[in-house]
Amino acid sequence: MAISKVVVIGAGVMGARIAAHISNAGISVYLLDVVLKNNRNRNQVAETAIKQLTLVQPAAFMRPANARLITPGNIEDHLDKVAEVDWVIEAVVEDPVIKKNLYQKLNLLCASDTVISSNTSTLPLSVLIDGLPETFTRRFFISHFFNPPRYMPLLEVVLGSMTESEIVKPVLKFADYQLGKGLVYCKDTPGFIANRIGIYWLQCGITHAMAMGLTIEQADAALQPFGIPKTGIFALLDLVGLDLMPVIMVSMKKALPEADAFQQMSHIPELVNKMIAKGYTGRKGKGGFYRLNTAGGKRIKESIDLKTGDYHTSIKSLDADDSEITCVSLQALLLDDDVIGDYRWQVLSKTLCYCAEIFSDIANNITDIDKAMILGYHWQWGPFELLDELHVDWFVERLESEGRAVPELLKQKLALYDRSKRTSSYLISSGQYKAMITPPGILSLSDAKQQNSAVLENSSASLWDVGDGVVCLEFHSKMNALDFDTLSLIRQSIDKIRQEFVALVIYNEADNFSVGANLKLLTTAINRQSWHEIEVMITEGQETFGALKYAPFPVVGAPSGLALGGGCEVLLHCDAIEAHSELYMGLVEVGVGLIPGWGGCKEYLYRCLHKTRKTMGPMPAIIKGFNTVAMAEVSRSAIEAQERLFLSSTDGITPNRQRLLNNAKVKALALIEGYLQSEPPVFSLPGLSAKVTLGIALRGFQLVGKASHYDVVIGNQLAKVFTGDDCDITGIVTEKQVLDLEMKGFMALVKQGETQSRLEHMLSVGKPLRN
């Protein structure tokens, strides 16, 4: 059974955003909530929620039009809609009586095999099904999404003993394949896995920061090297909402045994109670531990003083060192002989011990706990992986030296994972290791790297054998910026594949596919006025991407996250793309005062000319392409990248990040049979007249203040490429000629002081300068 329609009941933050994410899978969804008293509009709550969804940042919808897939309604007039759907998600208030009343109604109205699940974050399944008939319990489970559901890949699943797996299977498959969720099966315990550990960790973080007199900036910076995202502890609490803390704490305290270490960490500091009372509930309120002070027209980030409760301008802590994190450096951070070092040790040692103590109560194995923390809290390592990074023996010895209890699992000081063999295994309670089985349809580059040495490698990129004759080209420079080494490895890879393999996938497991060309290299050359070197850089990129395009084997790009500038250009030269649904792709060179020079204009122009739906003469396609590049437009999802023609309609979109490499490999293999090398395109471009048209439009933007003088200078250079410059409309422009125009425009701009200012600004501030 395929899931074709869903009902979400409860249009609060979670319910509404779950509905939005279901619409992102192209599925129609009803969003129902209560009828407000004395309100003529009986769908007011759901309608307001949908309106909010269109405004929320980060965007809930992958494209604005998805809002139309959500139909608002109310539970008094429209509950019968549940009879039409395959899955009903309950996301109402965390009150078992209210939930169970609703379940009884649903059980009568739903078709017999309609799956019903709850998004409860605190109530155990046993409580929710207590007293309900078998006709209900057989199709009921807990599906716990994390906020925001579009972006957080974790879905905690709790199946009851009565839940019939055959009934819920299609829904779980839908969540995995179409909603892109990483499913973690949890035992039916309070807070399940991620929040049980996550909340304990957050409480540890606050309690110790206050006790040790740390500022919130210090505390948040202190934990970053351990793979904790930049939000740290305090910004994360602001995001979650401080007002939820007491509610969760009461519920957890009540549900957990007295001996559970959580009980000692469940005290809500007085400061937090005061903040909640004053409306400082975090981002949704007037502010939280951090706030943005917009008084005086400026946006100033402020932090709360944990002692006085007053706000002061945030002091930017130095970002974590870029240098590679090693076991030694992590240990050293925990050994720092100052209050920060002590803070790190207190928070981490307690959190990791807590994980080791309770793992078998809450999860089937340690890997599920690691997966839950990585997918649900965006930790770089799960707690057990982090223990391995630190070395378990070192960790245990330090506990012992402090006279602290050592959790049973760690007593033998064994590594939690054994990665020495081809198939990794993990430690189980008995002290033995159990093999990790990769489910079908999932291919991990990390695993492939563990199993084989690189086919080719240098400091910026590597080539890995991922089986069946397919190799994977991995970028791994900082932010995956592309440089000479990257280009060189692409060239070497092409030669290698020609001899020994059948297809290439360009993929990596970093957060971002690539942020573009290495601007530092470029600015260094500019500073030396080595214009020839820059020309070589451009030629090298054009020729390398050209070689990729005309390689005698299929090349599939598999991007996720940012694919900007050169990162976008490399993808535009692939035969096909299999994109993660979270793809932010664009030719953003104008932001640094340049135009795409590695064939990006040429490839994008070609796509626009051939794929613009309204083929009404030469201009609409050219205007579309020109506008996209001139405004440095970036897609806000893969589906939007397709709408902007960065992806073609035959390119694939994979919602589940973990399935991306495998899907890309399958796509590459499918292209092998009858693979025809690309033919160089020829362009028919309108030339000077069209350049005048674009120039007039640029002037209009400048007059009204939407473009700066230098934006117009860049725009005019870009216009030359997109129109064919001084060609005649009856003539043919070759691929090489368009590439030459790119080069000419790039070189004209790179010599300008304004471009250099833009580059320097980007490198120092990380944001584009409008000069």
Added chain:
Amino acid sequence: MKKAIIAGYCRSPFTPASKGQLAVIRPDDLIAQVVTGLVDKTAVNVADIEDLILGCAFPEGEQGLNLARIVVHLAKLPHSVSGVTINRFCGSSMQAIHIAAGAIEMNAGEVFICAGVESMTRIPMGGFNCLPNPTLYERYPEAYISMGETAENLATEYQIQRQTQEQFSVKSHAKATIAQQKGFFQDEIIPIMTTSQATSINQDGCIRPDTTESILSELPLAFLKKGSVTAGTSSPMTDGAAAVLVCSEQYADQNHLPKMARIRSTAVSGCAPEIMGIGPVGATKKALQRAGLESHDLGVVELNEAFASQALAVLEHLSIPENNLNIDGGAIALGHPLGATGARITGKAASLLQRENKRYALATQCIGGGQGIATILEAI
């Protein structure tokens, strides 16, 4: 010598481009319905029609080919009716009337349908494929100046403050609102059916009855960073069509057609493109001279409101009492479907002559590229 008269006028509702109800309708289907409406309304013998003269400012795409001839077929007129599409940008359908009047007076036809259409939703202003002459652009870029910029130029040259422009716009909306409430548009509007025949569109969609100076003062500048013209003081992008029946006075008498107004004189004139909005001044002066009239003789004036600053600049030169100006509102309120406007304001002027019981009427408009066009009508 034969004299040309206006014997009928009607139009579609005018609705905002892209957002309005007419956005889904092809322009050829739109004007065909208006032409059919005019034929039905006047009961003219279609076999007598010499020509369908159709104005359109961007005759490409769905407005392309010889649109007028296509419309003859769509409106199921006899094959004997010929069709010509003409372009003088915003003055196109007024020019259609001038051509018909000229033909009638030289005995080259008795009855003409003079119409205009523009779907600014479906064919963008400037067309899909604007390809200016690069050499001319280099030598004389003003030839391609944007309309908004010309409105700013006039605002500067005539020192017309933003607030004054906004006052003008508010009045235009107020007049149109009252006219709509009084049902003054009912007679002229032909309800338009959508292709699916599901809906009949019969109301203008651009008028903003509740607009105020305060609301308009909040709008961002539309064309110039330090300018004064906003979307609120510009005519909106509009979809619409209009048609006028022009025939000889003699033919109207013989065939019992309504005689709304006599075409007394016509004129076109050029001016500098960068102040194209002043175009009506030169054209009106010529037309008045040809009619042997002074501006104070005009009881009804339809001055197209491309922009408030433009209309106000024109009024600096022509003394026109406010009561006689755009009595049922102008293009800022009603909308300005480029090719259709000339037929609308000429037809409107003719009907106002009758309603207001005045003797002479002027319909005049500015034209992109630096031109003006004017028609003087006389009550019969």
